[in-house]
Amino acid sequence: MTDRLTLIRPDDWHLHLRDGEVLEHVVPATARQMGRAIVMPNLKPPVTHLEQALAYRERILAAVPQGISFDPLMTLYLTDNTTADMIAAAGASPHVKAVKLYPAGATTNSDSGLTDLGRLDDICAALTEADMPLLVHGEVTDQHVDIFDREKQFLDEILTPLAARHPHMKLVVEHITTRDAAEFVLAHGDKVGATITPQHLAYNRNHMLVGGIRPHLFCLPILKRNTHQQALQDAVVSGSHKFFLGTDSAPHAKGAKENACGCAGCYSAYAAIELYAEIFEDLGVLDKLEAFASFNGADFYGLPRNTEQITLVRQDWQAPLEMPFGQDVIVPLRAGETLRWKLAV
Ligand SMILES: NC(=O)N[C@@H](CC(=O)O)C(=O)O
Numbered sequence: 094m095t096d097r098l099t100l101i102r103p104d105d106w107h108l109h110l111r112d113g114e115v116l117e118h119v120v121p122a123t124a125r126q127m128g129r130a131i132v133m134p135n136l137k138p139p140v141t142h143l144e145q146a147l148a149y150r151e152r153i154l155a156a157v158p159q160g161i162s163f164d165p166l167m168t169l170y171l172t173d174n175t176t177a178d179m180i181a182a183a184g185a186s187p188h189v190k191a192v193k194l195y196p197a198g199a200t201t202n203s204d205s206g207l208t209d210l211g212r213l214d215d216i217c218a219a220l221t222e223a224d225m226p227l228l229v230h231g232e233v234t235d236q237h238v239d240i241f242d243r244e245k246q247f248l249d250e251i252l253t254p255l256a257a258r259h260p261h262m263k264l265v266v267e268h269i270t271t272r273d274a275a276e277f278v279l280a281h282g283d284k285v286g287a288t289i290t291p292q293h294l295a296y297n298r299n300h301m302l303v304g305g306i307r308p309h310l311f312c313l314p315i316l317k318r319n320t321h322q323q324a325l326q327d328a329v330v331s332g333s334h335k336f337f338l339g340t341d342s343a344p345h346a347k348g349a350k351e352n353a354c355g356c357a358g359c360y361s362a363y364a365a366i367e368l369y370a371e372i373f374e375d376l377g378v379l380d381k382l383e384a385f386a387s388f389n390g391a392d393f394y395g396l397p398r399n400t401e402q403i404t405l406v407r408q409d410w411q412a413p414l415e416m417p418f419g420q421d422v423i424v425p426l427r428a429g430e431t432l433r434w435k436l437a438v
């Protein structure tokens with residue numbers, strides 16, 4: 094049995110860091126593990142312009158502990174007012190790497206998202222020109238569509254035709270949750286990839302709902318039935334280079350989660366690589382962790398792979414019950430449970 098695992102430093106290709114005083118708590122958690130992270134733009138107000146993205150990046154860098162090198166890769170939030178010129182300007186910056194599509198109302202802070210998906214073609218043409226990927230929260234928002242069907246319907250109605258019309262655009266289906274999404278990614282060429290979160294690999298909706306409702310497992314897209322979880326596990330077991338690490342670590346204060354109308358999002362950044370290591374080991378594919386965590390995403394984005402290494406050691410430790418989050422506290426994924434791998438410092 095392996096007791097030490099050395100890998101090239103991983104990257105997180107889907108991360109929420111929020112803003113303001115909480116940065117001092119969430120940025121170090123990621124920076125000590127990851128070389129880079131694709132930072133989501135769903136702040137209030139959203140990050141829609143290059144200048145905002147660069148200013149946000151400076152605030153993040155100010156929270157990186159001394160002696161650690163961490164490169165936040167920024168994204169622009171696509172709104173009804175995004176223009177091809179804004180995308181070209183962002184594409185010319187070394188610090189902005191993608192544009193994020195939130196259908197209006199689909200998830201946390203998505204009110205400013207695109208209402209008219211008909212505008213997407215111009216946007217996609219500009220992205221193709223800039224060789225920047227479109228990152229997608231892939232759920233329809235129609236009130237009459239069941240929450241468990243929203244990802245599949247988005248793939249069928251929006252993404253399949255969009256990918257066909259823009260075959261040269263890079264497209265990342267973020268935080269995939271269904272067999273349909275895994276199949277969609279595999280059915281397309283190398284321009285289409287997907288991020289997979291630890292929670293969607295480790296859990297299905299029974300974990301969230303049987304025996305009591307567990308608000309800290311509530312995220313969007315919502316956990317699906319176990320056959321979908323299995324399909325995501327099969328995707329990583331296959332070793333396909335089209336799937337890569339994206340935690341979707343999305344911190345919300347404890348009170349906002351343990352609430353009559355709780356927020357969506359799981360906080361996993363504090364132990365991201367450890368959580369994935371445990372899952373990959375349980376699936377019998379620890380040898381496939383490094384490509385998933387450290388190679389596939391960089392290759393997809395056309396960025397150099399990291400060269401530093403990190404080491405994980407087999408060591409039981411207890412995940413904290415709560416962690417500081419500005420003036421507040423946050424309950425992390427797996428709070429109070431024993432984790433099996435630990436990042437060596
Ligand atoms: N995943 C979530 O449940 N929440 C994310 C938003 C998102 O990634 O959809 C958040 O910002 O809180």
Ligand SMILES: [Zn+2]
Nearest residue numbers: 200230313314
């Ligand atoms: Zn999302």
Ligand SMILES: [Zn+2]
Nearest residue numbers: 109133341343
């Ligand atoms: Zn997210």
